[in-house]
Amino acid sequence: MKLAIFNGSPRGINSNTKTLLDFFQKGFENAGGEIELVEYLIKEKQLEEQVQHFEKSKNILLAFPLYVDSVPGVVKQFIETIGDFNGSDVNISFIVHSGFPEGIHSDGLVRYLELLTKRWKMNYMGTLLKPGSEQVRMQPKKKNTKLFQDFENLGKNFALTGTFDEDILTRLKQPYVFPTRAIPVIRLMSKLGLIDLMWNREFKKNKAYKNRFDKPLLRE
Numbered sequence: 514m515k516l517a518i519f520n521g522s523p524r525g526i527n528s529n530t531k532t533l534l535d536f537f538q539k540g541f542e543n544a545g546g547e548i549e550l551v552e553y554l555i556k557e558k559q560l561e562e563q564v565q566h567f568e569k570s571k572n573i574l575l576a577f578p579l580y581v582d583s584v585p586g587v588v589k590q591f592i593e594t595i596g597d598f599n600g601s602d603v604n605i606s607f608i609v610h611s612g613f614p615e616g617i618h619s620d621g622l623v624r625y626l627e628l629l630t631k632r633w634k635m636n637y638m639g640t641l642l643k644p645g646s647e648q649v650r651m652q653p654k655k656k657n658t659k660l661f662q663d664f665e666n667l668g669k670n671f672a673l674t675g676t677f678d679e680d681i682l683t684r685l686k687q688p689y690v691f692p693t694r695a696i697p698v699i700r701l702m703s704k705l706g707l708i709d710l711m712w713n714r715e716f717k718k719n720k721a722y723k724n725r726f727d728k729p730l731l732r733e
């Protein structure tokens with residue numbers, strides 16, 4: 514089976530998306546699959562060529578992080594440039610991963626992707642959800658061993674069946690919602706500022722800490 518991969522992360526080759534896809538690709542190729550091409554949608558100058566590749570491929574995997582509860586801008590641009598498309602003999606699958614830790618966060622987007630696939634008349638082969646994906650770059654490799662193994666096994670299964678392994682799919686989207694008993698702990702962490710640690714570090718790194726409560730789109 515040949516597969517065309519489209520990486521929709523604005524971080525391109527430095528993305529969590531790429532790291533996860535590399536493991537997927539390893540399993541896929543070891544099981545006899547062939548990666549036809551890997552396109553990085555952040556390379557906007559290649560947009561026309563990327564759209565042509567999309568239109569010619571028979572098995573497509575589009576992977577990207579959740580951005581503002583939706584798709585990153587480069588993915589939106591890609592989808593809109595494709596526009597009307599008749600892909601009745603083409604299979605498409607998606608990988609959506611998010612910074613927030615609950616799988617339910619990406620649910621609305623999954624429904625949109627199903628609708629998009631219908632509009633493009635393509636065969637929908639499923640969407641893999643992975644919440645809490647910023648851990649890929651933040652944690653040492655060793656801590657992600659299980660996750661990387663899952664992606665390798667997903668790739669292997671995909672080469673053999675053309676779709677995602679249901680067991681891994683179900684496991685990876687956990688926690689789908691936090692159990693009720695976890696909520697007091699989360700509230701406490703929030704009060705202590707522990708949940709904001711990473712964001713505050715980024716604000717400081719970008720000299721924007723004092724602007725962290727700005728609401729630039731709010732009407733006066």
Ligand SMILES: Cc1cc2nc3c(=O)[nH]c(=O)nc-3n(C[C@H](O)[C@H](O)[C@H](O)COP(=O)(O)O)c2cc1C
Pocket residue numbers: 522523524527528529530531577578579580581582583610611612613614618645646647648
């Ligand atoms: C501008 C921006 C918006 C984001 N919006 C969301 C969001 O709405 N929900 C979420 O769970 N994560 C959000 N994230 C977090 C990313 O989905 C997460 O960090 C992901 O692992 C990035 O993957 P990448 O390295 O492949 O780009 C956002 C990140 C950025 C930079």
